[in-house]
Amino acid sequence: MANVLTKNDDYQHWRDNKLANVFTQLEDCIVEIKNPFELKNSEKNKITSLCRQGNFAIFHISKQNDYADAIVSINTQFGLVDFDQHLYVQDKGLAHITQIGNKNQSDFIPYTDKAIGWHTDGYYNSTEQRIRAFSLFCVSPASEGGSNEWIDPQMIYLLLRENNPDVAKALTHPKTMTIPEHRVNNIVRRAKSTGPIFFIDESSNALYVRYTQRKKNIEFLDSIEIKQAVEHLDDLLNKKTDYHFQHLMQAGQGLLCNNVLHKRNSFIDDKDNPRLLLRGRYFNRIE
Ligand SMILES: [Fe+2]
Structure with missing residues (x-):
């Protein structure tokens, strides 16, 4: 995939292959896992091939005594072992995504x-510390709202390039997007990060997307070309193409993916049973 960005022949070959194998119906991307501690070959092959073609799969497991154990076991069977030890990771490499009263x-x-x-x-x-894959598992949904939307990031590149090759090319500039350092009490918690939006991740040789639609604390390269290209990207993300997915995850359902572009809708909690998702972020990629 190394020359997809730069060589037209390689790009066209990759594009044709991608479009020939794409799934557009969510029900074709859901895999029932009987035993999270020992996946059947058929379950494993289906999830791997979905991730190879479209970079995500949805799975479902039955009720477990310890969901974190089950999710870590599933992830390990896909080679997701090097997790991101960031501030709020607590449970065997998983973060509990839920409403927190704690001010910080x-x-x-x-x-x-x-x-x-x-x-x-x-x-x-x-x-x-590049995140190549993540898993998001629903222990309990909100009482209202909280659905996720996502799209294969490689498909976004393809659609953008088909529509406007100059826009896709502009966003490969090595200084496209900068996130300034993050300081707490004058201590640098995270260094400044500068890079392109579309690039080839060297260690996996896969086309990678690094992006946030958030505009606060994000600096784009000061050029009209880049600013317009980012607007095109946002317009495309905000559309509903056949390749956009939206789903409200039910208890027992999870998303396994090669760091897809995603968003979350707001929600209202049941105070006695708040929305809880377990999220794992990994430096490994599902291949
Ligand atoms: Fe996220």
Whole structure:
């Protein structure tokens, strides 16, 4: 895939292959897992091939005594072992995505009931800590709202390039997007991160997307070309193409993916049974 961005022949070959194998119906992408601690070959093959073609799969498991154990076991069977040890990871590499009263943590939108715009995970991370895959598992949904939307990031590149090759090319500029350093009490918690939106991730040789639609604390390269290209990208993300998915995850359902572009809609909690999702972020990719 190394020359997809730069060589037209390679791009066309990759594009034709992608379009010939694409799924557009969510029900074709759902896999029932009988035993999370020992996947059947058929379950494993189906999830792997969905991820190879469209970069995500939805799975469902029955009620478990310990969901974190079950999810870690599933993820391990797909080679997802090197997890991102960030601030709020607590349970065997998984973060509990739920509303938190704690003031510091609720400064981060994931731990509130608010909507989150389109992004890939870890867009602010360094190259060494690039998030190549994540899992998101629903222990309990909200009483209202909280659905997720996502699209294969490679498909976004394809659609953008088909529509306007100059726009797709502009967003491969190595200084397209900068996230300034993050300081708490004058201590640098996260270094400044600068890079393209579309690029080839060297270690997996796969086309990778690093993006957030959030505009606060994000700096784009000061050029009209890049600013217009980002607007095109946002317009495309905000459309509903055949390749966009929307789903309200039910208890027992999970998403396994190669860091798809995704967003979350706002929700209202049942106070006695708040929305709880378990999320794992990994440096590995599902292949
Ligand atoms: Fe996310």
